[in-house]
Amino acid sequence: MRISVIGTGYLGATHAACLAEMGHEVIGLDVDPLKIESLAVGELPFYEPDLEELIARHVASGRLRFTTSYEEVGPWADVHFIAVGTPQRGGEGAADTSFVEAAISSLARTITRDALIVGKSTVPVGTARRLQDILTREQDPTLEIGLAWNPEFLREGFAVKDTLAPDRIVLGVDADHHAETLTAVYAATVEQDVPVLVTDFETAELIKQAANAFLATKVSFINALSELTEAAGGDIRVLAEGLGLDPRIGRSFLRAGLGFGGGCLPKDVRALQARASELGQERSMRFLSDVEDVNLRRRERAVFLATSMLGELRSKRIAALGAAFKPNSDDVRDSPALDVAVRLFNAGADVAVYDPKANDNAARRFPRLHYVESLDEAVAEADLILVLTEWEEFARLTPRALGSVTTARKIVDARNVLSVREWIAEGWDFAALGRKYEPAFDFSPIGA
Numbered sequence: 032m033r034i035s036v037i038g039t040g041y042l043g044a045t046h047a048a049c050l051a052e053m054g055h056e057v058i059g060l061d062v063d064p065l066k067i068e069s070l071a072v073g074e075l076p077f078y079e080p081d082l083e084e085l086i087a088r089h090v091a092s093g094r095l096r097f098t099t100s101y102e103e104v105g106p107w108a109d110v111h112f113i114a115v116g117t118p119q120r121g122g123e124g125a126a127d128t129s130f131v132e133a134a135i136s137s138l139a140r141t142i143t144r145d146a147l148i149v150g151k152s153t154v155p156v157g158t159a160r161r162l163q164d165i166l167t168r169e170q171d172p173t174l175e176i177g178l179a180w181n182p183e184f185l186r187e188g189f190a191v192k193d194t195l196a197p198d199r200i201v202l203g204v205d206a207d208h209h210a211e212t213l214t215a216v217y218a219a220t221v222e223q224d225v226p227v228l229v230t231d232f233e234t235a236e237l238i239k240q241a242a243n244a245f246l247a248t249k250v251s252f253i254n255a256l257s258e259l260t261e262a263a264g265g266d267i268r269v270l271a272e273g274l275g276l277d278p279r280i281g282r283s284f285l286r287a288g289l290g291f292g293g294g295c296l297p298k299d300v301r302a303l304q305a306r307a308s309e310l311g312q313e314r315s316m317r318f319l320s321d322v323e324d325v326n327l328r329r330r331e332r333a334v335f336l337a338t339s340m341l342g343e344l345r346s347k348r349i350a351a352l353g354a355a356f357k358p359n360s361d362d363v364r365d366s367p368a369l370d371v372a373v374r375l376f377n378a379g380a381d382v383a384v385y386d387p388k389a390n391d392n393a394a395r396r397f398p399r400l401h402y403v404e405s406l407d408e409a410v411a412e413a414d415l416i417l418v419l420t421e422w423e424e425f426a427r428l429t430p431r432a433l434g435s436v437t438t439a440r441k442i443v444d445a446r447n448v449l450s451v452r453e454w455i456a457e458g459w460d461f462a463a464l465g466r467k468y469e470p471a472f473d474f475s476p477i478g479a
């Protein structure tokens with residue numbers, strides 16, 4: 032099939048490359064000419080494991096092209112996927128759907144044959160039905176241009192794998208034949224027995240935002256319990272294991288630490304509350320404001336621990352290990368790690384930030400922090416070290432190895448990846464979020 036993907040950011044570039052991998056002819060379109068220039072020569076303008084190789088391979092095979100021209104894709108494709116951004120609107124919680132509206136209008140203007148437009152962007156419930164009205168108004172009335180909503184559940188850091196082997200495919204449609212077209216698009220994955228859920232627009236839109244709200248709630252639930260283990264004693268990691276081994280609860284998404292960030296969970300949690308209010312159902316999603324509060328309190332706690340360990344922050348040097356919102360990503364959108372670094376800087380500390388992949392993005396956002404090229408450089412002159420993103424490079428740190436490159440003997444593990452016992456035994460002043468100490472035995476469950 033001939034497929035266009037409108038918007039080639041984290042989601043769209045991945046989707047375009049994976050559709051080419053599934054055997055389709057694909058054109059990726061973006062309004063950002065720099066992004067398109069680099070993708071067109073097989074280079075990825077951001078970091079995502081395995082994606083650059085896939086793009087380069089299919090640019091070379093001729094199955095994947097990139098353009099900035101709607102006039103080129105409109106008449107060409109059978110199916111147009113929309114993967115443009117839906118960021119938070121100004122200071123409000125609501126999602127800004129104007130980029131999706133602009134993409135629909137541009138397609139309606141340029142499509143010259145029957146086609147299906149498929150939304151992948153995350154949108155508030157009710158958006159697809161509203162967009163269908165725009166489409167009906169603006170399209171050539173002699174054509175049959177359908178609309179479907181097919182939300183995406185990929186995680187950054189695993190984007191290629193999640194797209195080629197998703198947990199589920201959700202199809203929001205208003206006509207059976209649109210579901211059939213999309214099942215044909217995804218034939219390569221559907222054949223792997225991936226569950227396909229065919230439903231209406233509203234349910235599809237809500238499934239996506241509900242999934243992110245649920246994941247955020249799980250993270251904040253365990254982080255709220257961290258506040259209790261910090262006050263009463265106990266080890267939040269063992270507590271999470273004890274909860275998660277109940278299959279009704281599940282072990283995933285119970286890693287306590289600095290909380291959730293990124294381009295999705297924070298904005299989607301806010302957008303769902305905003306939409307619930309618009310629908311007169313403010314109370315139904317009110318608990319999500321507590322989910323957000325817990326999330327922000329983890330950052331305050333990390334700053335509090337740093338301040339307690341150093342006394343005064345002014346003129347102290349702090350090594351911030353990590354700026355990305357999670358490991359294996361260069362994304363710093365709403366990053367808890369970067370937020371903590373900025374808070375410490377604003378309190379007067381000299382903050383040296385090192386992230387294996389996200390330094391450039393972080394520097395563009397907060398140029399006043401001091402960015403360094405290696406872990407050794409970050410810790411060399413430090414009075415205190417903070418592990419803010421759980422990159423493998425940081426999770427593998429040992430007190431002896433680190434002690435040989437810095438005179439600092441103070442460390443905060445904000446992601447619960449280091450062993451309290453080991454660091455304290457080596458004479459470090461050690462603090463973690465949710466653990467004061469850990470038992471003198473291995474906490475891994477027997478048989479796990």
Ligand SMILES: NC(=O)c1ccc[n+]([C@@H]2O[C@H](COP(=O)([O-])OP(=O)(O)OC[C@H]3O[C@@H](n4cnc5c(N)ncnc54)[C@H](O)[C@@H]3O)[C@@H](O)[C@H]2O)c1
Pocket residue numbers: 037038039040041042043060061062063066114115116117130133134151152153154183184185186187294295
């Ligand atoms: N990043 C993820 O992991 C992920 C996963 C699932 C869903 N989503 C959702 O997918 C959407 C995109 O997210 P993202 O992270 O890829 O954002 P992004 O900012 O990385 O990419 C969006 C792209 O759309 C382009 N764009 C904006 N207006 C356009 C227009 N009118 N025509 C063509 N291109 C246009 C931008 O230039 C940008 O390159 C959001 O709704 C997000 O919530 C993202």
Ligand SMILES: O=c1ccn([C@@H]2O[C@H](COP(=O)(O)OP(=O)(O)O[C@H]3O[C@H](CO)[C@@H](O)[C@H](O)[C@H]3O)[C@@H](O)[C@H]2O)c(=O)[nH]1
Pocket residue numbers: 153183184185186187188243246250283284285286287288289290291292293294295296356357
């Ligand atoms: O146990 C956990 C799990 C995650 N996180 C944090 O939660 C955030 C989100 O993590 P993750 O969900 O892995 O990253 P995303 O790539 O943002 O993916 C989420 O957002 C995407 C965009 O909507 C969805 O498609 C995915 O299904 C959804 O997992 C990150 O800051 C993590 O550090 C924790 O603190 N503890």
